[in-house]
Amino acid sequence: MKIKGGNVYLKGEIEVPGDKSISHRAIMIGALSDGRTEVHNFLLGKDCLSTVECFRNMGVNIDIKKNKVFIEGPGLKGLKEPKKTLNVGNSGTTIRLLSGILAGQNFTSYITGDKSIQRRPMDRIITPLRKMGANIKGKDDKFAPLEIRPSNRLKGITYKQPVASAQVKSCLLFAGLYSEGITKVIQPKISRDHTERMLKYFGADIKVTGNEVYIKSGNKLKGKKVIVPGDISSAAFFMVAALILKGSKLTLKNVGLNETRTGIIDVLKAMGGNIKISNLKTVNNEPIGDIHVKHSKLKGVTIEGDLIPRLIDEIPIIAVAASVAEGTTIIKDASELKVKESNRIKAMVDELTKMGVDIEEREDGMIIKGNKKLNSAFLKTYADHRIAMSLSIASLYADGESELEETDSIAVSFPNFFNLVDKVKS
Ligand SMILES: O=C(O)C1=C[C@@H](OP(=O)(O)O)[C@@H](O)[C@H](O)C1
Numbered sequence: 001m002k003i004k005g006g007n008v009y010l011k012g013e014i015e016v017p018g019d020k021s022i023s024h025r026a027i028m029i030g031a032l033s034d035g036r037t038e039v040h041n042f043l044l045g046k047d048c049l050s051t052v053e054c055f056r057n058m059g060v061n062i063d064i065k066k067n068k069v070f071i072e073g074p075g076l077k078g079l080k081e082p083k084k085t086l087n088v089g090n091s092g093t094t095i096r097l098l099s100g101i102l103a104g105q106n107f108t109s110y111i112t113g114d115k116s117i118q119r120r121p122m123d124r125i126i127t128p129l130r131k132m133g134a135n136i137k138g139k140d141d142k143f144a145p146l147e148i149r150p151s152n153r154l155k156g157i158t159y160k161q162p163v164a165s166a167q168v169k170s171c172l173l174f175a176g177l178y179s180e181g182i183t184k185v186i187q188p189k190i191s192r193d194h195t196e197r198m199l200k201y202f203g204a205d206i207k208v209t210g211n212e213v214y215i216k217s218g219n220k221l222k223g224k225k226v227i228v229p230g231d232i233s234s235a236a237f238f239m240v241a242a243l244i245l246k247g248s249k250l251t252l253k254n255v256g257l258n259e260t261r262t263g264i265i266d267v268l269k270a271m272g273g274n275i276k277i278s279n280l281k282t283v284n285n286e287p288i289g290d291i292h293v294k295h296s297k298l299k300g301v302t303i304e305g306d307l308i309p310r311l312i313d314e315i316p317i318i319a320v321a322a323s324v325a326e327g328t329t330i331i332k333d334a335s336e337l338k339v340k341e342s343n344r345i346k347a348m349v350d351e352l353t354k355m356g357v358d359i360e361e362r363e364d365g366m367i368i369k370g371n372k373k374l375n376s377a378f379l380k381t382y383a384d385h386r387i388a389m390s391l392s393i394a395s396l397y398a399d400g401e402s403e404l405e406e407t408d409s410i411a412v413s414f415p416n417f418f419n420l421v422d423k424v425k426s
Pocket residue numbers: 020021022093164165166167168170191192312313336
């Protein structure tokens with residue numbers, strides 16, 4: 001796709017699609033509940049549709065009408081043996097969370113995904129699930145495809161996570177629904193807590209104190225209505241675009257503002273971004289509100305430590321903001337970026353270098369010396385939705401016409417991305 005940049009700005013009001021993390025969890029928790037779950041503003045991205053397909057293949061009745069989803073929950077013990085290998089496509093969230101559920105079933109299942117999924121580490125779930133008594137195997141004990149056989153009985157463990165990961169935490173909490181005793185997860189840094197919030201909302205016996213989460217089996221889950229907030233990770237592309245494109249003034253309506261996800265707002269404000277929040281409210285245990293963004297002069301910052309899990313998926317677009325900011329931005333403690341859909345550190349360093357940015361790759365992040373100008377270029381996307389969207393925004397800023405190798409990958413998390421860009425672009 002070709003993108004013309006320079007003299008472009010964004011004006012108006014948009015609503016980004018539903019949150020990907022929350023959409024996945026609504027399907028999974030709805031499918032483990034008794035009775036009907038109704039999901040509004042469900043993200044119709046490929047990743048979440050992969051989750052739907054996996055549960056349909058285990059006999060769960062799921063009906064999709066526009067962006068509303070109706071799940072006839074068969075209860076905690078109601079899943080049926082899948083007739084074929086479950087396929088998660090490109091979705092790390094699906095494979096890791098689902099494995100925790102499958103570890104507790106009395107049937108055998110096989111799960112795989114696309115090329116990128118087969119390269120992503122699965123030992124991070126295999127190791128703790130085995131400690132709980134699960135019968136799980138992976139390729140070389142590290143990768144998908146995974147094979148999960150019934151085990152005699154899972155038992156709750158205390159697991160100290162070596163790296164902050166909401167996917168691993170959620171996997172273990174789901175397995176905890178099927179385990180004897182208490183399952184306790186200790187987080188080195190607090191990661192997104194949508195699973196904890198939604199399990200509680202559906203009636204699970206779950207407690208959070210500081211960075212520790214406890215779950216006890218025994219409670220039934222009851223079907224509920226879930227309204228999915230707009231995805232702050234999708235809103236991030238528009239926030240950065242509005243900040244860097246001169247003359248922009250944009251409102252993003254009904255965006256999820258859960259503290260475990262708002263690191264992007266904290267960082268962009270620290271960079272000097274004019275960002276205001278209004279209409280704050282709570283919807284099914286999740287805070288939401290409207291975000292107002294105006295073009296601003298940005299300056300470099302350091303991003304590290306506890307902030308990293310609160311903005312992990314936003315680092316590629318933060319790199320774009322840093323590229324046009326004044327001064328140096330340092331991003332560290334972010335080596336998790338190397339095991340996402342692509343190696344997101346290397347991808348952003350290589351592509352922004354082509355656009356003329358002074359950017360250096362580090363083992364756990366990058367150092368970016370901001371420069372007002374970006375050149376147009378031919379850009380690779382690594383079949384990674386977040387790289388493709390970040391480079392699309394960089395291309396809107398750059399002088400001249402850039403070309404992106406592909407943009408189909410964007411459909412995994414934000415199918416109407418370009419429609420919304422066109423809606424507010426002048
Ligand atoms: O739990 C989730 O929904 C997610 C957790 C994060 O991954 P990790 O748990 O691997 O950090 C994030 O990068 C991913 O996009 C979605």
